[in-house]
Amino acid sequence: MTVKDAALDLTKAEADSVTGxxxxxxxxxxxxxKTLSAIVRESSxxxxxxxxxVVLTTDQGNxxxxxxxxxxxxxxxxxxxxxxxxxxxxxxxxxxxxxTGFTAQPExxxxxxxxxxxxxxxxxQITGTTTNMEYRKDGGQSWMTCADTAVTxxxxxxxxVRAIGDASSKIIDSAPVKVTVGAYAxxxxxxxxxxxxxxxxxVFGGGFGVFGVLAAAGLALARRKRRRERGL
Numbered sequence: 071m072t073v074k075d076a077a078l079d080l081t082k083a084e085a086d087s088v089t090g091x092x093x094x095x096x097x098x099x100x101x102x103x104k105t106l107s108a109i110v111r112e113s114s115x116x117x118x119x120x121x122x123x124v125v126l127t128t129d130q131g132n133x134x135x136x137x138x139x140x141x142x143x144x145x146x147x148x149x150x151x152x153x154x155x156x157x158x159x160x161x162x163x164x165x166x167x168x169x170t171g172f173t174a175q176p177e178x179x180x181x182x183x184x185x186x187x188x189x190x191x192x193x194x195q196i197t198g199t200t201t202n203m204e205y206r207k208d209g210g211q212s213w214m215t216c217a218d219t220a221v222t223x224x225x226x227x228x229x230x231v232r233a234i235g236d237a238s239s240k241i242i243d244s245a246p247v248k249v250t251v252g253a254y255a256x257x258x259x260x261x262x263x264x265x266x267x268x269x270x271x272x273v274f275g276g277g278f279g280v281f282g283v284l285a286a287a288g289l290a291l292a293r294r295k296r297r298r299e300r301g302l
Contacts, residue, residue, distance in 0.1 A: 078104060078151040078164030082130070085171035088240050091137050093172055097149060098130035105154045108135050109166055113144045126151070135169075140245045143174045175233035175244035178203055185252030186226060194224035194251035196231065204243075205231045226253035 081099030088094070100106060104126050110119040118140075124133050137147060148166035155161050184195035196205065199216035206213050208228040216231065230246035 075153075075162035075164060077101065078153075078162060080149060080151060080164060080167045083149040083167045083169045085169060085240050086132060088172055088235060088237055088242050090235065091139070091141065091242050092134055093137070093147070093169070093242065094132055094134050095149070095169055095171070096130075096132050100126050100129045100151050102126050102129055104151045106133055107150055107152050107163075108169075109148050109150070110137065110141060111146045111148060111166075112142075113146070118145070122154070123149075137174075137242065141174060141242070142245050143176045145174070172240040172242060174242050175235055177244045178231050178233050178247050181231055181247060181249050183229070183249040183251045184220075186224075186254040189254055189256070191226055191254050192223060194222075194226060196221045196224065196229060196249050196251065199231065202234050203231055204234055205229050208248075224251050226251055 078101050079099060080097055083095060083097050085093050085095045097106065106123045106126055108119075108121050108123055109117050111117050119138055121135075123135055135147065135149075137145075141147075147169045149169050150164045150166040152163035153161040178198075180198040182197045184197060186192065186194045196216075197220040199205070199219065199221050201215060201218050203216040204213040205216050205221055206229065207225075208230065213232075215234075227250075229249050229251060231249055232246040233244035235242040235244075
């Protein structure tokens with residue numbers, strides 16, 4: 071918990087440059103020996119994230135902050151100065167100041183995952199992509215540039231796709247969108263499974279199929295057994 075202290079209010083918090091989702095910004099009006107911190111706030115005012123950035127050695131300068139992957143275009147990044155004493159004490163803090171001078175790419179829309187069509191499970195697709203997007207498989211570490219129209223030759227699984235930012239315009243990458251690529255489904259197996267019930271119903275409905283032959287053979291064996299038991 072913090073108590074507001076007007077003496078800690080920043081007079082400047084403006085983006086200087088961006089790289090991916092990391093923003094270097096200039097600040098002024100800080101208090102030395104205090105801590106520069108950040109919060110991510112939704113448009114509704116709800117705080118999503120909080121983090122400490124750096125212990126201040128000057129009242130003005132620059133610092134870096136990396137926003138979380140789900141930072142949306144409508145979210146706000148606010149910077150403030152606070153006094154950190156730990157020990158579960160309430161400390162003074164300045165008013166969170168909105169970091170200006172940057173924007174976030176909107177999330178990609180219209181993406182569709184296409185399931186694999188062969189047993190090799192290596193021809194899945196994500197359609198609706200552009201070369202201004204990147205993708206990676208769930209659990210993967212590296213982002214790869216998407217092909218225009220569709221990403222092909224994918225294995226089954228969940229993928230994340232994001233719109234690439236523009237450093238020259240101080241635009242950061244978008245929040246990623248999850249797309250699922252399905253595994254291959256054997257149409258012959260599925261067709262056989264789907265028709266199994268109707269086949270059994272047809273046999274019992276009056277045909278002399280496999281079940282009818284087995285039943286007739288069983289009846290003949292039973293008759294011969296009874297005749298032997300009677301000595302016939």
